[in-house]
Amino acid sequence: MSRQTKLPMSGLRSVKRDFSSNSVPSSQDSGSSQRSGIIESEKKLKDIKKSLEHQSLSSQKLLASREPRSSQSSSSSSSKRPAESQMAPSAKRRQFPGSWTSAPQQNTKPTSASKSRQISTRPNSHANSKAAEVELSHEQKYILKLVEQGQSVFYTGSAGTGKSVLLRQIIETLRKKFGIASDAVAITASTGIAACNIGGITIHSFAGIALGLGSAEQLAGKVRSNKKASSRWLRTKALIIDEVSMIDGDLFDKLARVGSIIRKNVEPFGGIQLIVTGDFFQLPPVTKGPSGQVKFAFEAQSWLQAVKKTFNLTQVFRQKDPQFVDMLNEMRFGNLSETSIAKFKSLSRAPxxxxxxxxxxxxxxxxxxxxxxxxxxxxxxxxxxxxxxxxxxxxxxxxxxxxxxxxxxxxxxxxxxxxxxxxxxxxxxxxxxxxxxxxxxxxxxxxxxxxxxxxxxxxxxxxxxxxxxxxxxxxxxxxxxxxxxxxxxxxxxxxxxxxxxxxxxxxxxxxxxxxxxxxxxxxRVKVDLAKVFEKGQAYVALSRATSLEGLQVLNFNSAKVTVHPKVVKWSDTLETVPT
Incomplete structure (x- = not known):
């Protein structure tokens, strides 16, 4: 089990050591251990070559010993592989040495081929390797416990604080609680891309409301005429909504009311347990209200009643450099210091x-x-x-x-x-x-x-x-x-x-x-801020990088670093996990 080291923190309203999100070589997503390269003897190479030429093998046991170890993977929840014990026995697969299988390269720049190579193949996608075990932070464990107890929660955090890691653990925990074969756990997101990333569907598809046009009562009538959609509402015990920042407040209220009507329960969403996550400092809602102004989900009339607990994750896993964490945190709140502005401008060099x-x-x-x-x-x-x-x-x-x-x-x-x-x-x-x-x-x-x-x-x-x-x-x-x-x-x-x-x-x-x-x-990230036009885009783009050394920023302009004042004000209401 990988352990998390003490990392910079990312707190709301404090511009020191604070921050949030997901995906690759963080201590959570990929594990801290690195598998060593496979050491092959000359004897094995000769045997493998002979086997492909249909010659007899003198050391079948040696070849069989080359079967790759079962590895742990933080695979996306959309395509989990069964454990090896559940899979039918299969023939051992050969792994080819780099000097043997690599085709001659033409017109290509030399790469780090001088490093010790490990050639890998893997079974097809129908059999995903087990997810790597991770040890959650205290904050993540606290929120996971509340979810397991049946409470409705919203949690957020700056880019790199492990929101997606926690969400995967929540999904796994709820499926174990309600049964993986059941449709009691509905996994949804505001956009198709976000839904695909967590193995779910859009909130519109789950709800059966198409584009969500019309009143809540009209949408409920549409859902009633759709047996599959109404059945989903009635059977769901826990509803997960990811990237909630891109759902506008009016749509959130409509969904809450539709759930109440279909389930004949006055509670928002018909009393379904809600697990909502996202970062309102990142991409805003796609649609705007009648006045043309952005209305965030936290401005919905049903928000406070639907989501009883709201938390902010503060421990950063993506960026290890405290200076970079501070710079990104200042950018998140649209309050860059002169020192940070000068540093961002210095990143125009080409690494x-x-x-x-x-x-x-x-x-x-x-x-x-x-x-x-x-x-x-x-x-x-x-x-x-x-x-x-x-x-x-x-x-x-x-x-x-x-x-x-x-x-x-x-x-x-x-x-x-x-x-x-x-x-x-x-x-x-x-x-x-x-x-x-x-x-x-x-x-x-x-x-x-x-x-x-x-x-x-x-x-x-x-x-x-x-x-x-x-x-x-x-x-x-x-x-x-x-x-x-x-x-x-x-x-x-x-x-x-x-x-x-x-x-x-x-x-x-x-x-x-x-x-x-x-x-x-x-x-390694390169961003030209001259092309950025939407609030939060600059922050999203620059916070993908793991370090200042791997980041190139062209046409840095502090005026491009914008955040909606509503979000800044609302962030003061968030709770922090008790120590």
Whole structure:
């Protein structure tokens, strides 16, 4: 079990050592232990080579001993793998040494290949490895206990304080409490992207209210005519709402009233236990009130009655540098000191990395992301190229609603990869290969077709060979990994799959949208604040970085660092967890 070290704190209204969010090599998300590389003897190499040439093996036991250990993973809740004890026995899989399998590279910059390599393959996405155990902080344990006792809570925190880590623990705890086969626990979020990240559906889909237009009574009538939607309301005992900051106050009130009508209970949401989380200092509600002014969920008439306890997480896990934590905390409240402004301006320099992997540029518009990534991959030139098209399925994947759900996945419908392409892993594999890990494609190789664990998995098309080839990626850690298709899905609380996508777990990482980066942890980030236009965008973008050394900021302007005054005032009402 990984232990959390004493880290900087991120308190509301105190601009010293305070802060919040989720995703990669934090002490919680990826665990503190790093697995050592696999040491291979010359004897094993010869035996493996002979086996592929259909020659007899003189040391079957040695080869079998190379089966990878069961690793613990902080995999996303949308695709948990069963324990190995639950899986059918399978043939041992070979792991190829880097000197043997890596294809010759053309027109690519040298990377950290001189490091000791560990070549990895893994079973297909239907069998996710166990989530890495984490030891929660005192704050997180306190909130988890209240949830387990049946209390309705809201918790927040600055970027990097482990909100998503705690949410995964809450989901796991509630499923154990009510039964994993039951639809008593409804996992929802304000947006499709956020819902996909936690293995749930949008709050609109759960509620059966479509766009949420009309009065609460009109929406309740619509829900009554939808047997599945009304059944969800009646069967749900705990309702989770993530990224609540993007839900406006009027919609929150409508949802609270619809729940009361359908469940015939005067309490907001019909008395369902609520677990609500999000950061109001980040992205604001998508819609505005009749006056054109933003109305936050905490301004809803039903908020105080629906959410009895509201907490602020203060311990930061993403950033370890106290100075950086202080700078981000000042930015969060829109109150930057002259010292912090000078430091942010000094970050316009271009950091140099020995492995040649550039920082990920964050843009507010998706069009800029696509243009940047396309331009970068076209610069590589004429090298081995493969196109991977996703295999989609599910009850509604051919409908307009299904298409919208599929577009929210981090995994693209189609991706073109070349040797030398800079990529990001978008799935947690184990404690050293996690969502957000950066690397370079160094070759394309066929996975072991004789491994029964690969049978039945949809396969993407590739060029230049009849055998299916998949990208071999060398990550900044020096570890090399064969990226075979993984699975993403959206399912109803009863487990019914709405849309399912199989795709290689990679995206081009030269650029990413700020919206999709929310919740991510990135070691190398580049942000041009001249392109930022929405309140909270600058804070979201810059707080993705783990350190000042890995952050490049262009056109820094303190005027771009804005926060809504309502949020600042409301934050004074939040409770802190008692010590």
């Amino acid at each position: 140099e990395y020995e492995d040649g992997i550039a920082p990920t540029a964050l843009y507010p518009r998706r069009e800029d992301v696509e243009t940047s990534n396309k331009a970068q991959i076209n610069r590589i030139g004429n090298v081995e190229t493969h196109v991977y098209t996703a295999h989609d399925s599910g009850a509604i994947h051919k409908t307009d609603q299904g298409a919208k759900m599929l577009s929210n996945f981090m995994a693209p419908a189609q991706i073109t990869l070349k040797i030398g392409a800079q990529v990001m892993l978008i799935k947690n594999m184990d404690d050293t290969l996690v969502n957000g890990s950066m690397g370079t494609v160094v070759g394309f190789h066929a996975r072991e077709m004789d491994d029964p664990m690969y049978s039945g998995a949809p396969q993407s098309g590739s060029s230049g060979s009849t055998a299916k080839k998949y990208p071999m990626v060398e990550f900044t850690s020096g570890r090399t990994f064969l990226a075979v298709p993984e699975m993403w899905k959206v399912e109803l609380p009863n487990g019914e799959p709405q849309v399912v996508r199989h795709q290689v777990p990679l995206i081009l990482s030269w650029a990413m949208s700020i919206h999709k980066s929310q919740g991510q942890t990135l070691e």
